[in-house]
Amino acid sequence: MWDDVAGQVFDAGCYDPGLYGHDADSRWRSAEGAAAWIRQCLTQVSAAGLVAVPLPVAAVAGEQARALRGELLRGGVLRALVTGLDADRDLWVLAAGERVDEVLLLDAAGDVGRVAKVWRAFRADPADPLPAPHVVRGIDRLADRIDLTPPTPVQQCPYPALRARLLDRPDPGLPQLAPIEPPGAVTLGELVEAEMVAVRQSPPAVAMGGDAPMWTAKDVRLGRAPSxxxxxxxxxxxxxxxxxxxxxxxxxxxxxxxxxGVLLGPGIELLRADPSVLDPEFLAGVLRAAVEDAGGVDLYAVPVPRLTPAEQRRYAAAFVRLRALEAEWLRYRDELDQLVRAGFRGLAAGRLRPAEEPR
Incomplete structure (x- = not known):
């Protein structure tokens, strides 16, 4: 039967390796054989065509199929992998057209209708809110095991709910941040090894009496000019x-x-990044989150999300807005603190009296 269609090109193809054809072909039992059959299937679909192949569940993360997963990701032919439709096998969707990096990894949980909706939305726009939580970059899955297990639902982030509670306040200026599947990351130490980032630390004692403006740790903490x-x-x-x-x-x-030309005082570490690789505001935001959460964190172990320079600039803008919001709140808190203190002292000293509350 295979000979009857050999050499023809179709808009779509579906091959079930569990049937092994009429010639009892068992090459699908090995990763090498599976890769050979996939290449054969892809030669028989048009540039816009798709191939659907049900593969054993173990192929998603099993060691024997690691080479197969790597070949499909590096070749950019894997479009989608859907688990949860069958107890024994998962559905792999492949394409022979233009290489893409976005891959849909979806746990269907037995809901075929949901798969169809997510797939259509993914085909139209991988960034669409419906498929976005299930979309990964192929390059981010090319780790040691090349695991293609669908991402688990993003842990509920408190930011959206907190933002909604504050929106009724006058001009809150709160940036809108949407939950996503975290991108891959590279450690700061790896960036240092690649000479994309340099780390310098001021000595415990800095010679005083010179004429170079110098930051103290307190200057950096308060965001003020060198003192x-x-x-x-x-x-x-x-x-x-x-x-x-x-x-x-x-x-x-x-x-x-x-x-x-500002000199650094004791206790300050300095990171100098290649601006074509890392946006400074983006790096500062990532570092602040790391050191704020862990205190004594090892800077070299800090994970830095793998984002393009354009994406980094978008994140940097959000970091800047959050920092401005924090600065405004600190100013307001300081004024409120002064108000409360003045109120207590004025009432206690008899210089103030309670006025009638406005109705």
Whole structure:
């Protein structure tokens, strides 16, 4: 039967390796054989065509099918993998057209209608809210095991609910952030090894009495101008450039340097990234979240999301808005604190009296 269709091209194809054809072909039993059959199937669909292949459940994450998974991802032919339709096998959807990086990994949980809706939305736009939680980048799954297990639902993030509760306040200026499946990450240490990031630390004692403006740890924490002066020619002295990121690990602070030639005082670590690889505001936001949550975190172990420069700039803009919101709240809290103190003192000293409440 295979000979009857060999050489023909179709708009779609479905091959069930469980049947093994009329010639009892068992090549699907091995990853190498499966890869050979997949290549054969792809030669018989048009550039816009698709091939659907039911494969054993173990092929998603099993060691024997690791090479097959790697070949499909690197070749950019895997479009979707749907689990939960059958107890023994999963549905793999392949395409021979233009190579793509987005792959739909969906746990159907037995709901065929849901699969159809998600697939149609994915074909129209992988970023659509319906398929987006189930879309991964192929490159992010090319780890040691090349595991294609569908992503688990994103853990509920409190940000949207907290934002909704604050929206009734005057001009809250809250950035809108949508839950997503976390992208792949690379550690800061790996970026340092690749010479994309340099880490420098000021010495425990910095020579005073020079004429170079110098940040103290408190200056960095408060986001203010340098308050001291030091000797930039002293051994081990670290001078910041605009775009560097100053970090106070124990205090959970990471700030982008805006000035040139500022000397760093003790206790400050400085990260200098290749701006074509890492946006400074993006890096500062990632570092702040890491050191704020863990306190004594090892900077070299901090995971940095793998995002394109354009995506980093979008994230950086959100980090900046959050930082501005925080600064505004701190100013408001300080004014409110002064108000409360003045009220207590005025009432206690008899300089204030309760007025009638407005009706």
């Amino acid at each position: 001291r002066a030091g000797d930039a020619a002293a051994p081990g002295a670290v001078t910041a450039r605009a775009g560097d990121v100053a970090v106070l690990v124990p205090e959970g602070v990471a700030r982008v340097c805006r000035e040139e």
